[in-house]
Amino acid sequence: MTMHSPLSRKFAPALLSFGLAFAATQPAEAQTKSGQLALNLFEPTPTGDAFLAVPSPRIGGHLVPRGAALFDYASRPLTITDRQVPIVAGQGFVRADLSLSLWDRVLVSVHMPLALVQSGEAPNVPGLDAPAPRAPVLGDLRVGARVRVLGKDDRAPFQLGLGVNAFAPTAPDDTFVGEGDWRADVHALAGGRVKLRLPLVWSATVGAMLRMSDSPHALRFGAGAAVLLVDERLSVGAEIHGTRALGETRLIDARFTDITAAPSLGLELLGEARLRVFRGMTFAAAAGPGLLSGLGTPAFRGIFLVGWAAPAGSRSPVTTASPPPKDRDGDGLRDDADACPDEKGILSGDPSRDGCPPPDRDRDGVLDLEDACPLVAGEQNTSERKNGCPADRDEDGVPDREDVCPEIKGLAETKKRGCPADRDDDGVFDTLDACPDQKGVAVSDPVQRGCPKDMDGDGLEFPEDLCPADRGAADAPEKGCPLFVQLKGDEVALSRRIEFAPSLRVKGLAVTPESIPVLEEIKGLLRDHPEIQRLEVQGHTDDAGDVKKKLATSQEEADTVVRTLVELGVSADKLVAKGYGHKKPIADNRVAAGRRANRRIAFTVIARAR
Template sequence: MRSPSIAAAASTAVLMTLASASRGQTTGGFSLDRFEPAPAGDAFFGVPSPAAPGHLAPRVHAMLDYAHRPIHSSGDSPIDLVSSQALLRLGASLALWDRLLLSLDAPLAVAQGGDDPGIPGVAFTELTAPELGDLRFGARLRVLGRDAGPLQLGIGGYLFAPTGTPAQYTGDEEPRGAFHASLGGRLGTARSSLGFLWSASGGVELGGGPNRPQQLTFGAAAGALLGGDLLQLGAEAYGAAPLGGDLLLSSTPVQREEAGLNAELLLGAKLRVLGGLTFGAAVGPGLTNAIGTPSVRAVGMIGWAPLPQPDSAERAPAVAAGDKDDDGIDDALDACPDVKGDPSPDPAMDGCPPADRDGDTVRDIDDACPTTPGARSADVTRSGCPDDRDGDGFHDGIDACLDVPGSSSDDPRKVGCPADADDDGIVDASDACPKVKGTASRDPKQNGCPDDPDGDGVRGAADACPNERGRPDPDPAQNGCPRFVRVHADEITTSKPVQFIVYGKTRAQTVAPISDDLLREVRDAIQQNPDIELVEVQGHTDDSGSEEYNLRLSQERAEAVLSWLVAAGVPREKLVARGYGFERPLGDNRVKTGRQKNRRVQFMIIKRKGAAVQR
């Protein structure tokens, strides 16, 4: 770092291009800009990463790099020897074999200026634009770690061609080389809502001519990824420490100054859309007063780089596409891919039909009622089924009301019977409140309905849920009903699942805010049914992962929901949380829909006032 006395002296005879000299002599001058952008497609603006993802994968960017007061003096009469310098950088890179990255950076000074120190006998060289900078050619090899993994190691280097103009601070007199090693990685997958990136590098710069000292380079950066790779927020610090030597600022008169430590900080953001179109901006201060370190640097860029692809740990197991027999079992798992069958624990029989389970001589493949004996029929929809005495479409083997036409029901005791969902003796066709027990009435709108037992203001037949406090709704089927919750004898059921935030800070915070309305209705159901004395909040998972992991995960999620309900006003003594892992599946864990059913939270009524709940 320059001392105040040196800085004051520099204000009278500084800069590479202050002096003019005879041809053939070194007149001073060097590449002033100390910001070296990372190759096109890298995660950060100035700190290189070790990654080289893809094969024959091109990446490009256009970047505007603005440095404010990169050389300025302090003293009684401050002079901005270089008041500003703006470079337009066109960069490109090409990844090969997921290991090697080749890159190019072409800088062009599009605007720069400075103050004439007014030294008698010294000719001031006016800064002009546009001026070409030194072309940079780069190569990098990822030597350790997997792409997009948490820890990677890379080695790389740059070769700078002296295509710039030293007298205009855009280039060095001679070629120079830079070598560096970098560590970095990514926490969180490409599908995660929140991820973390980091990178650190260190190296050495050699050559450039007598006006540029050799130096050690360093950098570190960290950033957060939001919405997968949609938005990146981060900070990075970088710089260079000279290995002795000084800078020739002027040869007429000779003016040298000790090279100082360059260090800068950038705070930036990148937005990635449309599969890889990237917009970025960063700004930050210089941390030292060395030549080339601006008081403020601002960077803006637009580029294209393919988004990271899910690694092998993220990808689902490869299965053959399709389900030819439409039995819900993927062809890769189906032992009988051309014949519709059933799941079986025996891989040799998985997806295959049993020969004739009901023994009626109609093979299961042709039997419309494979578990109920019946007669063969030319009607394929009836072949192998018993007769249907009442002609209601339910054969006598399953029809609970053989002589009375009825309808379907989830209760085997009611299949084929006239619907009476509330068991009040009034069939649903005549029951104005088919889901709530009521009394007979001559008024069709009141027949089978109570008055307003839930006290929600929706009365009589208009209340589709007369025993559950709800809200008015223009949909008659929802009028007077909770939106998401129903109370049964042994369970409070929900119409949609409780959702969780993967990276919640505390247990209570893992419950996603989108589930607040649903959980408020669970709370209301418990509070509006004072006979409910104990509810078990159950956590369930699919069978992905170990038994220990799933038991822990299900317990934590059950406790998070319990904490939410207690915070919302449910007495703690009315709740108990228990995780069951994957021991109580509702669906088949081998298929996606089955796994979705199994990932759930249930609210089981354990005890009502006066007695335990019978199951």
């Protein structure tokens, strides 16, 4: 007969042969004692530690109280495996834990377990009267203290401490939750917080359980690690802990022989997560299997905790009348926390580097603390905005060493990096190119710069063509300019008047044949200047006679010109007719010459493409 928690192999023959042979002859007064054992090897850490089973040197400030309620369940911690008799099939504990930190060096705690659930069977063996486990029953009260002997605070990467827990025999007999006598857990602690890509906390412990009862002393150990996520509100990790008794453990006092457990190693693995929902309220859960079946090691264990504990690193300061801390280098970090107290530095998150100058990542001789371009090698500069950055004389964002036009502000994505845009690639930048979409020549005249030599296609090249943007004639008074029409800003200047005569064909006015060449040049002007989207044809008169009739006449003349231009092939969408009557004179209506000048057709650009 064997047990899940390994028992001495002498138990099987002694209990089955010797026990059965003499059961009928022995007196009935033989006493049976069982369950005088704290079977559950899981001892929760004080509230606020990083792990549930592996304690750490963390203290957490001065006069900071913490508390938690915890439930843990162990499946099949004690089983006779060859008969499949679960002496203890399951144990479920509800636990209350309180702790208080002192001077950021000492932590005292008190812990009370209550076995809320216990199930199992008494072994059906002659001469053995072992009751099944019962619940609810109190466990042994635990009072603990620990001190951190190495490590500046809870955020130090390496901390060392010593701790002791004393267990009072508050559990009743025959319950598998107490030992009926005093015992103590003495242990050393190590742990810390490491800043990697993600913050990581770790803990490790080793110690001994010393007993005043008949049960043997035992070695205890454990280790755990967890990463901190979501602004350190969530931790996810794993821990492993175990126990090894230093002698045989008597589990049940039988009539003929004792049931004992041989010394062996028990080992458990727990995966756990912990969530802090607001400043101190914490929820934690863990679960895992028993790896090695030592005494009290369950097949599976599950744990849930809810408690309050101040976040790591928070503390209630001890009020003392001490002078202000010194800060020799003036970097805002007091000397006792400054790893480089004589060099101005920064808070890095690593206590071994806090207060030290930052590195020079681009290795340009300018420390990152003063480097305006810490990832790009540059040069020293008296300007804070340029110190440590590559030289960029034109300040276009392209370093001089890569800038084809280092003294002209340009663009990084152009064909010639650092130069202004040149869409037609004629060597004249768009900002100076009068024809940015036509490849041309670089000349001094801003009107022709960057344009083709014969931009208007009239057979005359610049500078011989005095009107390079308007198609003209070689025999015009101004060579290369139109004979009758010239665009001056938004106004179209006419050297020949547009005249009208009555027409039987249209039953109204018509443009005289002598004026048709003028309108032909208006058509060419619109062709050569596609940016003109709308041209207003204006009719004007003098003020002699009925002004209403004059207004109607001016509108009729403007409509006639528009109709004629459309007949010549100009799009009607580009033209609008407007009669102004006598309202816009350009000469004195009191004299005949002035009245003649005021009777006119004028053209004005009213819309251009942007």
